[in-house]
Amino acid sequence: xxxxxxxxxxxxxxxxxxxxxxxxxxxxxxxxxxxxxxxxxxxxxxxxxxxxxxxxxxxxxxxxxxxxxxxxxxxxxxxxxxxxxxxxxxxxxxxxxxxxxxxxxxxxxxxxxxxxxxxxxxxxxxxxxxxxxxxxxxxxxxxxxxxxxxxxxxxxxxxxxxxxxxxxxxxxxxxxxxxxxxxxxxxxxxxxxxxxxxxxxxxxxxxxxxxxxxxxxxxxxxxxxxxxxxxxxxxxxxxxxxxxxxxxxxxxxxxxxxxxxxx
Amino acid sequence: xxxxxxxxxxxxxxxxxxxxxxxxxxxxxxxxxxxxxxxxxxxxxxxxxxxxxxxxxxxxxxxxxxxxxxxxxxxxxxxxxxxxxxxxxxxxxxxxxxxxxxxxxxxxxxxxxxxxxxxxxxxxxxxxx
Numbered sequence: 001x002x003x004x005x006x007x008x009x010x011x012x013x014x015x016x017x018x019x020x021x022x023x024x025x026x027x028x029x030x031x032x033x034x035x036x037x038x039x040x041x042x043x044x045x046x047x048x049x050x051x052x053x054x055x056x057x058x059x060x061x062x063x064x065x066x067x068x069x070x071x072x073x074x075x076x077x078x079x080x081x082x083x084x085x086x087x088x089x090x091x092x093x094x095x096x097x098x099x100x101x102x103x104x105x106x107x108x109x110x111x112x113x114x115x116x117x118x119x120x121x122x123x124x125x126x127x128x129x130x131x132x133x134x135x136x137x138x139x140x141x142x143x144x145x146x147x148x149x150x151x152x153x154x155x156x157x158x159x160x161x162x163x164x165x166x167x168x169x170x171x172x173x174x175x176x177x178x179x180x181x182x183x184x185x186x187x188x189x190x191x192x193x194x195x196x197x198x199x200x201x202x203x204x205x206x207x208x209x210x211x212x213x214x215x216x217x218x219x220x221x222x223x224x225x226x227x228x229x230x231x232x233x234x235x236x237x238x239x240x241x242x243x244x245x246x247x248x249x250x251x252x253x254x255x256x257x258x259x260x261x262x263x
Numbered sequence: 264x265x266x267x268x269x270x271x272x273x274x275x276x277x278x279x280x281x282x283x284x285x286x287x288x289x290x291x292x293x294x295x296x297x298x299x300x301x302x303x304x305x306x307x308x309x310x311x312x313x314x315x316x317x318x319x320x321x322x323x324x325x326x327x328x329x330x331x332x333x334x335x336x337x338x339x340x341x342x343x344x345x346x347x348x349x350x351x352x353x354x355x356x357x358x359x360x361x362x363x364x365x366x367x368x369x370x371x372x373x374x375x376x377x378x379x380x381x382x383x384x385x386x387x388x389x390x391x392x
Contacts, residue, residue, distance in 0.1 A: 219371060
């Protein structure tokens, strides 16, 4: 079962990569919001490729999670430790890719998400040194664009290659992945872009950040948020050496608490 | 002799190329001077109440006696604030902090008042920065 999910996950990654390669041609970081709107409403097939990129990436994240959950449900994790670490790392990079992708849509919620990320980095000891890696004071979305379009795809490709040893496309799984993505994009809509001049009472970041956002609103410190974010990754790493009930319960507790804060 | 020199040069070439190409990458990521906010606004162009300057992300508050300039970023997590004309308050759309029109914090999670920005008035012109 885990193998089949892995094949679909790889296919989803390739669909996301290829659709991203198409939308990048109409994206201008210096005029980000307008270029996204142009892509969605003027460029022929622009919305189709934007939806394909968005939904394949979302399903990619879900399939990584399912893939990891299947491995955890087994009595012992059968892959080697390095391969396990690379899969956890790939999940982390995939989430950062999703976050940078969310920011690149450049609407009000994207802008707010970027500002919150800057503040989190700025107020975290040691990580504050890395702020210039993402914040560009001249073209706001420029560094997000470079990370999302170049460095992060290279890093995740490296992690996936180290995890599976060979990145290959099985045409059957590719067809399944493409079919599922198209089906989902038929029934679901992209989250609405909030215009830069719109007066809104509340803006939200990407769905996997809602829990952290609500914890921030409840008054949790930046250090606390960092612990909340890093904890599941540490638990997943720890599960390789001792796939004990205690760690599984802790992870489940984390999921329940985070889900509670997310809604 | 010439061969040796050429070989030495060729051996150094890859390092030079790597160094040359990595310079813009390192500069791009690590050095980013923050542009100072510098603006000149004729006083007569300023309306009473709140004016938002999108480019510099600042709010200018002018009333009959006074002018104040605030950073439009929330002091909690940096989101851009909205000004509500009805309640005369600044609202944070991210985590719902609130600030009064004079920048005083009304409701958390923000812990401090809005940051004020220094300015001068010279020749009937507001000089920011």
